[in-house]
Every structure is written in structure tokens, then in C-alpha cells.
Amino acid sequence: MFRIVAWLLRGLGVFYALQLVFLLYWEFVPMKQLELQGVRYEIYRGYGFPLGLFPLVGVFSLTEEPVRLVIKNKDGRKEVKDYEHPQDLRKEYPSVWPSSDR
Numbered sequence: 232m233f234r235i236v237a238w239l240l241r242g243l244g245v246f247y248a249l250q251l252v253f254l255l256y257w258e259f260v261p262m263k264q265l266e267l268q269g270v271r272y273e274i275y276r277g278y279g280f281p282l283g284l285f286p287l288v289g290v291f292s293l294t295e296e297p298v299r300l301v302i303k304n305k306d307g308r309k310e311v312k313d314y315e316h317p318q319d320l321r322k323e324y325p326s327v328w329p330s331s332d333r
Contacts, residue, residue, distance in 0.1 A: 261275050262329070270302060272327045277297050297314060300314065
């Protein structure tokens with residue numbers, strides 16, 4: 232019985248570690264990078280890493296997931312804008328938003 236419980240706990244530990252690796256990729260690798268006239272735009276999926284430490288919270292992407300836009304100007308200044316809905320970002324920066332026709 233102890234072996235079964237031990238294997239079950241190991242399996243849960245492996246799944247939890249895989250979730251964290253996936254979450255780190257999701258949070259720190261930009262969904263899209265684009266440079267327009269010397270200004271670099273980076274769009275990141277969501278911004279809920281602390282919630283992602285709990286199993287299966289914040290791992291699955293939904294179309295309504297928050298997004299973060301990082302703007303790096305030519306002079307090195309960095310501006311970060313958080314949007315609760317991706318549509319808000321698409322309305323404000325339509326040329327930066329990834330589309331299927333490009």
C-alpha cells in the first residue's frame with residue numbers, strides 16, 4: 232500500500248513540475264515580438280504567475296486571458312501596459328496584434 236501511495240505522490244510531483252515549466256514558458260517567452268520604426272513591441276500571455284503555482288490555475292489559455300504589452304523605445308525606455316482583455320490591446324495597437332493574414 233505504501234508503494235502505491237509513494238508512486239502516486241511522485242506522479243503528482245512530476246505533473247506539478249511540468250505545470251511549472253509550462254507556466255514559466257507561458258509567462259516569460261513573448262507571444263509576439265515586433266519592431267516598428269525602431270520601437271520594439273512584445274506581447275506576453277497573461278500575468279498571473281503567482282496563481283499558476285496552484286495546480287491547473289492559470290495554465291490553460293483562454294481567449295479572454297489578460298495580456299501584457301512591453302514597449303521598448305529607441306532611447307532605452309521601457310513601458311509596460313497590462314490589459315484585462317486582448318481586444319483592448321488590439322483596439323489600441325492594431326498593427327502590433329498578431330493576425331492570421333500576415
